[in-house]
Amino acid sequence: xxxxxxxxxxxxxxxxxxxxxxxxxxxxxxxxxxxxxxxxxxxxxxxxxxxxxxxxxxxxxxxxxxxxxxxxxxxxxxxxxxxxxxxxxxxxxxxxxxxxxxxxxxxxxxxxxxxxxxxxxxxxxxxxxxxxxxxxxxxxxxxxxxxxxxxxxxxxxxxxxxxxxxxxxxxxxxxxxxxxxxxxxxxxxxxxxxxxxxxxxxxxxxxxxxxxxxxxxxxxxxxxxxxxxxxxxxxxxxxxxxxxxxxxxxxxxxxxxxxxxxxxxxxxxxxxxxxxxxxxxxxxxxxxxxxxxxxxxxxxxxxxxxxxxxxxxxxxxxxxxxxxxxxxxxxxxxxxxxxxxxxxxxxxxxxxxxxxxxxxxxxxxxxxxxxxxxxxxxxxxxxxxxxx
Amino acid sequence: xxxxxxxxxxxxxxxxxxxxxxxxxxxxxxxxxxxxxxxxxxxxxxxxxxxxxxxxxxxxxxxxxxxxxxxxxxxxxxxxxxxxxxxxxxxxxxxxxxxxxxxxxxxxxxxxxxxxxxxxxxxxxxxxxxxxxxxxxxxxxxxxxxxxxxxxxxxxxxxxxxxxxxxxxxxxxxxxxxxxxxxxxxxxxxxxxxxxxxxxxxxxxxxxxxxxxxxxxxxxxxxxxxxxxxxxxxxx
Numbered sequence: 001x002x003x004x005x006x007x008x009x010x011x012x013x014x015x016x017x018x019x020x021x022x023x024x025x026x027x028x029x030x031x032x033x034x035x036x037x038x039x040x041x042x043x044x045x046x047x048x049x050x051x052x053x054x055x056x057x058x059x060x061x062x063x064x065x066x067x068x069x070x071x072x073x074x075x076x077x078x079x080x081x082x083x084x085x086x087x088x089x090x091x092x093x094x095x096x097x098x099x100x101x102x103x104x105x106x107x108x109x110x111x112x113x114x115x116x117x118x119x120x121x122x123x124x125x126x127x128x129x130x131x132x133x134x135x136x137x138x139x140x141x142x143x144x145x146x147x148x149x150x151x152x153x154x155x156x157x158x159x160x161x162x163x164x165x166x167x168x169x170x171x172x173x174x175x176x177x178x179x180x181x182x183x184x185x186x187x188x189x190x191x192x193x194x195x196x197x198x199x200x201x202x203x204x205x206x207x208x209x210x211x212x213x214x215x216x217x218x219x220x221x222x223x224x225x226x227x228x229x230x231x232x233x234x235x236x237x238x239x240x241x242x243x244x245x246x247x248x249x250x251x252x253x254x255x256x257x258x259x260x261x262x263x264x265x266x267x268x269x270x271x272x273x274x275x276x277x278x279x280x281x282x283x284x285x286x287x288x289x290x291x292x293x294x295x296x297x298x299x300x301x302x303x304x305x306x307x308x309x310x311x312x313x314x315x316x317x318x319x320x321x322x323x324x325x326x327x328x329x330x331x332x333x334x335x336x337x338x339x340x341x342x343x344x345x346x347x348x349x350x351x352x353x354x355x356x357x358x359x360x361x362x363x364x365x366x367x368x369x370x371x372x373x374x375x376x377x378x379x380x381x382x383x384x385x386x387x388x
Numbered sequence: 389x390x391x392x393x394x395x396x397x398x399x400x401x402x403x404x405x406x407x408x409x410x411x412x413x414x415x416x417x418x419x420x421x422x423x424x425x426x427x428x429x430x431x432x433x434x435x436x437x438x439x440x441x442x443x444x445x446x447x448x449x450x451x452x453x454x455x456x457x458x459x460x461x462x463x464x465x466x467x468x469x470x471x472x473x474x475x476x477x478x479x480x481x482x483x484x485x486x487x488x489x490x491x492x493x494x495x496x497x498x499x500x501x502x503x504x505x506x507x508x509x510x511x512x513x514x515x516x517x518x519x520x521x522x523x524x525x526x527x528x529x530x531x532x533x534x535x536x537x538x539x540x541x542x543x544x545x546x547x548x549x550x551x552x553x554x555x556x557x558x559x560x561x562x563x564x565x566x567x568x569x570x571x572x573x574x575x576x577x578x579x580x581x582x583x584x585x586x587x588x589x590x591x592x593x594x595x596x597x598x599x600x601x602x603x604x605x606x607x608x609x610x611x612x613x614x615x616x617x618x619x620x621x622x623x624x
Binding site: 002003004006007010011013014286287289290291292293294295296297298381382385 | 444447449450469470473474475476477478480482484486488490491492493497501502504505549
């Protein structure tokens with residue numbers, strides 16, 4: 001049986017100040033690590049949750065996003081005939097032909113313009129996105145210059161509040177409703193009737209066609225048909241896949257940045273832990289000699305000091321995570337580099353990030369503790385006892 | 389109680405030297421003697437005479453250059469380091485000058501420590517520790533930390549820890565060296581009781597003639613060489 005963990009724990013507790021100071025260094029590193037991961041996760045979640053698994057988005061072959069895509073009216077009509085598309089309550093295909101345009105709007109309280117996505121919607125657009133709900137006002141009437149704005153847009157952009165008007169595409173558009181799209185990318189959009197918007201922007205083609213599958217397992221079938229029909233130059237993706245692809249570049253960039261930063265920071269924290277543990281070994285030399293004399297093996301001593309150091313790392317990890325969890329209260333708005341439009345998202349803490357952060361802190365503790373622990377385990381018993 | 393014939397400790401032709409820089413300093417030269425079971429032996433001698441080294445060799449925490457030491461029928465000089473650690477856990481009880489209790493563990497936990505190396509269950513360990521603490525009259529201090537105990541009490545906890553595994557031998561290095569006269573007296577009485585009532589074999593290094601007076605046999609070491617035995621009555 002080994003030296004009890006309580007021995008390691010109480011030694012940390014006995015020198016609380018040193019423990020807290022050393023753990024704080026590690027906490028800082030874990031904080032940075034967790035925060036960047038939370039940021040990447042928040043971004044991914046916002047974009048992925050924007051899509052539904054059963055929905056299929058059809059865009060022009062080779063285009064990265066709806067914004068770059070164009071689906072002419074004839075192609076859209078061919079897609080509409082696919083038997084795999086679910087049927088809506090009125091007996092028509094559960095499908096929306098949409099237009100996506102980026103415009104510039106001024107933010108409230110500043111003269112700085114920012115890009116915003118305008119989406120031309122069809123009758124089924126709202127129904128295809130169950131996460132989007134009209135919370136105030138009403139839907140735009142077809143044929144009228146009316147729009148509805150996402151909550152985040154209404155809050156942050158000049159003229160986007162209910163009853164206000166925004167001028168774009170040489171028309172004044174009245175905001176008649178506000179929709180809540182949770183944390184999805186739609187909350188950073190403005191929606192209006194697709195036909196009105198196509199006319200105003202003088203666009204001859206839709207950007208995308210979105211439909212719901214009759215049966216989720218038929219995705220491959222409809223995808224093959226769309227992509228191989230000689231009349232069409234389109235590709236079909238599950239909506240979730242489409243948005244995950246959108247988030248990939250930025251999330252990857254954030255992760256690489258985060259990991260690089262934390263590895264550099266962690267060197268400092270590891271050295272801090274090493275100094276603390278070397279000091280602990282030095283002050284407890286007689287204790288180590290006693291434990292060895294009593295019959296504990298070298299490996300027991302090694303384990304006891306490694307556990308102590310890993311507990312030190314873990315307490316730093318918990319401290320860092322505790323502070324990082326408050327980052328969830330912050331919402332960041334930035335440009336989505338793939339669509340060049342405004343995107344609002346929050347730091348998101350997931351179980352995976354918690355596990356990884358704690359694992360990371362344990363590794364820091366282990367690396368910092370291994371050399372001092374080896375020194376402790378290699379002490380000559382008689383020499384160690386003599387220090388008392 | 390173990391029943392066996394012959395000496396419990398046999399020390400044969402032990403040589404031990406230390407390296408100090410390029411020089412080799414001899415500490416023990418051709419030491420040979422026996423200790424009988426149930427004997428209370430005191431090792432005396434001036435500083436640097438090698439008495440602590442001899443004690444360390446018998447306790448299996450140091451290695452001799454040559455010669456053999458057999459304790460309880462096991463030749464410990466031929467054991468590997470790992471085997472030696474296992475052997476110490478069940479065969480040697482240590483009593484140190486500065487008690488060497490683990491400061492972050494309570495009296496109970498300190499006494500329990502050697503039992504963690506045995507296969508004893510939690511309840512079995514509790515039973516043993518309670519008995520040992522009772523034997524040193526410290527049952528009421530089980531939950532105290534070493535810093536909350538007097539020097540004499542700490543040494544009593546250390547004795548409880550030394551006897552908890554019912555070891556073959558008890559080794560004590562200046563057990564009264566850090567204690568006032570009254571506490572020292574208590575500790576020596578306790579050690580005497582261990583020998584007389586429990587039949588323990590005790591090997592004690594001491595400078596203190598009063599402590600040595602409690603022993604059955606006193607051996608004097610002078611510059612690494614053992615002088616003839618003196619029975620304690622003769623020194624008093």
